[in-house]
Amino acid sequence: MDFTRPSSSSGSWNRLCNVVEYSGIFDSEYRQPHSRCMENTRVALRKSITQVLDQRDRTNIWLNGLAGVGKTSIAFTIAEEMKAAKRLAATFFFSHKHAQKEKAAVIIPTIAYQLALAFPRIREDIVKVIENDDSLLSPGKSHADQMRELVIKPLEILRFREEPYAIIIDALDECFSSDEAARLVTLLTDTLAGPALPFIHVIFTSRPEAHVRAAMPSGVHEILLTTRDKDTIQDVRFFLRTSLDKTRTIRPAVFGQPPFPWPSEDEFETLVFKAGGLFVYAAMAMNFISAAGHHPQERLELLLREKSTVGADIDQLYRQIIETSEDPLAHCRMLASIIYLNEPLSLAALQDLFHADKRSLAMMLEAFSPVILNDGVGHVEIYHASLRDFMINPLRSKEYHIDHERADEHLACCCLDFITRQDSIRTRAILASPRDLPYPYRVWSFHLYHAYPNSKLRNLLALFADKTLRHWIQAPAINDFLSRTVRNARNTCLSSVTVLNMLNY
Secondary structure, eight states: OOOSOOOOOOHHHHHHHHHOOGGGSTTOGGGOSOOOOOTTSSHHHHHHHHHHHTSSSOOOEEEEESTTSSHHHHHHHHHHHHHHTTOEEEEEEOOSSSOOHHHHTTHHHHHHHHHHHHOGGGHHHHHHHHHHOGGGGSTTSOHHHHIIIIIIHHHGGGTTOOSOEEEEEEOTTTSSOHHHHHHHHHHHHHHTTOTTSOOEEEEEEEOOOHHHHHHSOTTOEEEEEOSSOHHHHHHHHHHHHHHHHHHHHHOHHHHTTTTOOOSOHHHHHHHHHHHTTOHHHHHHHHHHHTOTTSOHHHHHHHHHHSOOSSSOOHHHHHHHHHHTSSSHHHHHHHHHHHHTSSSOEEHHHHHHHTGGGHHHHHHHHHHTGGGEEOOSSSEEEESOHHHHHHHHOHHHHGGGOOOHHHHHHHHHHHHHHHHHHSOHHHHHHHHTOGGGOOHHHHHHHHHHHHSOOOHHHHHHHHHHHHHTHHHHHTOGGGHHHHHHHHHHHHHTTOOHHHHHHHHTO
16 A cells, blocks of 8 residues: 555545554554564465455455464555555554554544555545544544444445455554453444445454453454464474574584584474463574574573473563573563653663663663564664563563563653753743654653652752753743643652642742
């Protein structure tokens, strides 16, 4: 699907473009690197999904399974295939790595935008309905109203189309409460089942949550992905063999030219057993083994050193990677801070935010490179949501656990440090453009509200009140924001003197 915004004099079309969440569209550049199935893997599964999508009916599909079994890769690959066949109506892929509650509010406008691109015939109908009621794009508008006006009524024009189409919603459970997820499933499946519409199949992917199951309509085609499925285990074996062969081939200084056989059959079988049927284990194990600057055999031996009684033990893998760090506890604190950011940041933005901890940040990114995406250009993000699940659960991460309050304490301190490091000229320039505020200016009060209060945080807040607050007061455009910030500061029960000073602005 082409994401370039078509030229149009319509203000309504421009308003729709402005609220679209482009990162939710499956092949958006915002979602690089794209997660797709390796060639010659998941063949039978993809064929079974395609057979359902080829039916001229409205059968919906629920692809569910635990974190790491490859749901997003399958959904992406199916989306690519449907797009190539010109049968992809729309997609919305939630991030597995960062909460996106605010993005969930624009899911229906984002679907409507894609429909307008996929079916130019209905674009003007979507534009007209926005012209008549631009509140349809408001975050507070009900999804039911948006669905009826922006999606269902325009699609009625296409009711005589014979080809079946697909809408794909990935990671449904990542960004909704249980009630919200259930309502969205019901809304999409009920409204798209109308007889006056073209044939549209909806594919949902999620973990096998009870509330999602309860919302699925009768007759839904459920596909449960497990780590015990023979085809899945075989595909993981194929992935590991192919990836190890590639590592062997591209490292002639290590393996010779032509490369000698590697690894041994015993080592390979042990690695396959440890991966079980968990694709994310296999992918991160290969990231670890093939990391630049390390000998692949030594890294493989590190992974295999600790015996496993069960396969697919992702917690053991994470602990092994953490333990290769020079300072595991400090680096886990930095990792937790990145996980608890309100939004992903670029490397440059992280270096500014963690100014006092630049060295620790660099060392953490190097040590944890197998589980972190960082190309130096795009956002720095964790490789997979299972790492977040591991870090936030004290029963799993144990001594490496960093609780939410401590992470927010660190982030609040870093934000306030960033703000108070700016001179008065720079501060006024930043505050003059409230739409372009850097991350610390936008979210410091959020992290402050959730932080564990300590003396460093109190001192930084007092410095902010003494040095920087007057510039915020003189910037009328952010007065509402400042009022919310003061309330957050008060609710953290920090120094009463500091808070009173802030309240008396």
